[in-house]
Amino acid sequence: MDGPQQPDLGLELAPPARARRRPRRAEGGVAVAAELPVARVCVDLSPPHLDRVFEYLVPADASDDAVPGARVKVRFAGQDVDGWVLERVAEPEHEGRLLPLRRVVSGEPVLSPAVLRLARAVADRSAGTLADVLRLAVPPRHARVEAEPAQEPAPPPPDPGAQAWAAYRGGPAFCQHVLAGGAPRAVWTALPGDDATGWTAAVAQAVAACVLGGRGALVVVPDARDVARVCAALERVGLPAGVRGAGPVARLVADDGAATRYRAFLAALRGSARVVVGTRASAFAPVADLGLVVCWDDGDPLHAEPRSPYPHVREVLALRSDLERAALLVGGHTRTVEAQQLVERGWAHEVAADRAVVRARTPRVRALTSVELAREGAAAAARLPSPAWRAVRDGLTRGPVLVQVPRAGYVPVVACGRCRAAARCGACHGPLGLDRADGVPTCRWCGRTAGDWRCDECGGAQLRSVRVGSERTAEELGRAFPGATVRVSGARAAGGVLAEVPGTPALVVATPGAEPVAPGGYAAAVLLDAATATAGAWLGAESQALRRWLAAAALVRPAPDGGEVLVVGDGAPRPTQALVRWDAAGLASRELAERAELHLPPTARVVALTGTRDAVQAVVDRVVASLAEPAAVVPVEVLGPVALTGDEDVLERPVRTLLRAPLAAGRSLTRAVAASAAVRSARREGGTVRVHVDPVDLL
Known part of the structure; x- marks a missing residue:
């Protein structure tokens, strides 16, 4: 050949890739589907090293039903397990032999592509597995409900306007942006109000704007009482819940039962319901063409999932807003630190009222501290001091009065009447308490009675109350105000949690979160035991106390109408002053800023590893080694291990180690923790390890 030659580089050319043989038959001679014969399946197994996709052949007779999102049964490790079909492909990636699907449980595609992407993102954010998240996202199947015919979509509602948003800076603009198909993100500090101006009306108007714009909406609230209130507000703007999933609004609450919950889930999945209102698990509801997600009262502990991988509704909806380009509204009467960070980072905009509007819409708040009550003399030590007693007496002439008590029960904690030492159980050393005036002391941990109790310190047998619960408070108020009707609302009360009380004069004693709504608002509210409400060394204790106080104060009439709130006791100064000023954003x-200085969540990413000492240490060592590699270079701090209990056996004592990294390196940290947990699972290392990203009980 003429001309310069290409020099021989001495490289051995790889043989041409062998074309993969298209599978025709599975084991046992089962005919395989002619098109897309391979199903990629997520197997419902928890071990982290199995958090990947497995491939199975699709039998020809199951091809029509084995659609992406369908539930299937597959053979895995010698047993039949559940799974979801993620996709169908023409050729497998696995070089070996594939097993066929055992059967298709249902041809209903219950796992939509949008929910699958969300579940994967939540699992990665929480250092968990996809299967664990899908158990939270997809409710159990109910065959009879699944056989019901799909309902026709309801027509859009009339335009209700945005009157409830007129009091807020940026409120009407948010609704207009949602109506136009935009995806604004807002953190909203709600004002007290009635059915026409309160938070339920504002949420309903925002949802109606989204539906009028041709998109779906999702509203997640803490409990079933809030679900009922939101559904009632939606009905007032022309979006009724309907009967048996026939309306434009689906109510998705676990307490409604398996059949009702699955019917609401299918209504959203099939598109007959454009709006879903529900509690924690509804954050994964398959709303078609999602345009708005709302998280109400994001500081409520009910929004935190207690099962692995422990996702929080606020984080789930924020991820969903990004993935599906939907508007996000995080609202509440208070402002959480996490929501405040979204505002200060510029990721979300603040929607709040001017101070003049706040003063006109909120009740007058007074703090009855020991300094305020100094002139009362010995009466200042009373649990219901004179100013509070007068406020209750005057309030009963105008309507119902709310009394919030931070603890449930009768006398939940008792002590020795002679030396004041805490009364402890002789079997497990748990605290003793009384369930009624003539009751026997009972352990709050193991439930054993202590009828023959004697103090270990002085030998005394008399008991005195240390903490007074809602039942005892109601009893005392009944004696202090004879003739007044006394109602008790709480999970442990005889009547349970009351959703609503009449607007007639009465005393309503409630624990935090169980305050019923009164038509027209309460005439007054007394928040007892402020010191107990703000006690606690855990992260966010002060913010949580303010959230509970504001939730009760928001049910009281505004100051121009005579509404008054009194907080009794020497509570922590910062939440007390924030309540008096009605300034939750300032406290947040x-x-x-303090958490940023201390490198605490949400300004840093912290992963808590809890379990046996050797198992936790093995996971930590692998994480530190992987993040120290030149390709990673992620600064990570190791705090601990710290023993969690006082057990005598030091080797078996559970410990907790914290791994902390800057927020920008949070994804690398959680990825390394998940990889280390997968190695531990694959090697079947002994002991136990629980992984929790940004836990609430950090301190």
Whole structure:
């Protein structure tokens, strides 16, 4: 050949890739589907090393039903397990032999592509597995409900306007942006109000704007009482819940039962319901063409999932807003530190009222501290001091009065009447309490009675109350105000949690979160035991106390109508002053700045590893080694291990180690923790390890 030659580089050319043989038959001679014969399946197994896709052949007779999102049964490790079909492909990636699907449980595609992407993102954010998240996202199947015919979509509602948003800076603009198909993100500090101006009306108007714009909406609230209130507000704007999933609004609450919950899930999946209102698990509801997600009262502990991988509704909806380009509204009467960070980072905009509007819409708040009550003399030590007694007496002439008590029960904690030492159970050393005035002391941990109790310190047998619960408070108020009707609302009360009380004069004693709504609002509210409400060394204790107080105060009439709130006791100064000023955003901003200085969540990513000492240490060592590699270079701090209990056996004592990294490196940290947990699972290392990203009980 003429001309310069290409020099021989001495490289051995790889043989041409062998074309993969298209599978025709599975084991046992089962005919395989002619098109897309391979199903990629997520197997419902928890071990982290199995958090990947497995491939199975699709039998020809199951091809029509084995659609992406369908439930299937597959053979895995010698047993039949559940799974979801993620996709169908023409050729497998696995070089070996594939097993066929055992059977298709249902041809209903219950796992939509959008929910699958969300579940994967939540699993990665929480260092968990896809299967664990899908158990939270997809409710159990109910065959009879699944056989019911799909309902026709309801027509859009009339335009209700945005009157409830007129009091907020940026409120009407948010609704207009949602109506136009945009995806604004807002953190909303709600004002007290009635059915026409309160938070339920504002949420309903925002949802109606989204539906009028041709998209679906999702509203997640803490409990079933809030679900009922939101559904009632939606009905007032022309979006009724309907009967048996026939309306434009689906109510998705676990307490409604398996059949009702699955019917609501299918209504959203099939598109007959454009709006879903529900509690924690509804954050994964398969709403078609999602345009708005709402998280109400994101500081409520009910929004935190207690099962692995422990996702929080606020984080799930924020991820969903990004993935599906939907508007996000995080609202509440208070402002959480996490929501404040979204505002200060510029990721979301603040929607709040001016101070003049706040003063006109909120009740007058007074703090009855020991300094305020100094002139009362010995009467200042009373649990219901004179100013509070007068406020209750005057309030009963105008309507119902709310009394919030931080603890349930009768006398939940008792002590020795002679030396004041805490009364403890002789079997497990748990605290003793009384369930009624003539009751026998009972352990709050193991339930054993202590009828022959004697103090270990002085030998005394008399008991005195240390903490007074809602039942005892109701009893005392009944004696202090004879003739007044006394109602008790709480999970442990005889009547349970009351959703609503009449607007007639009565005393309503409630624990935090169980305050019923009164038509027209309460005439007054007394928040007892402020010191107990703000006690606690855990992260966010002050913000949580303010959230509970504001939730009760928001049910009281505004100051121009005579509404008054009194907080009794020497509570922590910062939440007390924030309540008096009605300035939750100020407290959240100050606490966020302090957490930034201390490198605490949400300004840093912290992963808590809890379990046996050797198992936790093995996971930590692998994480540190992987993040120290030149390709990673992620600064990570190891805090601990710290023993969690006082057990005598030091080797078996559970410990907790914290791994902390800057927020920008949070994804690398959680990925390394998940990889280390997968190695531990594959090697079947002994002991136990629980992984929790940004736990609430950090301190």
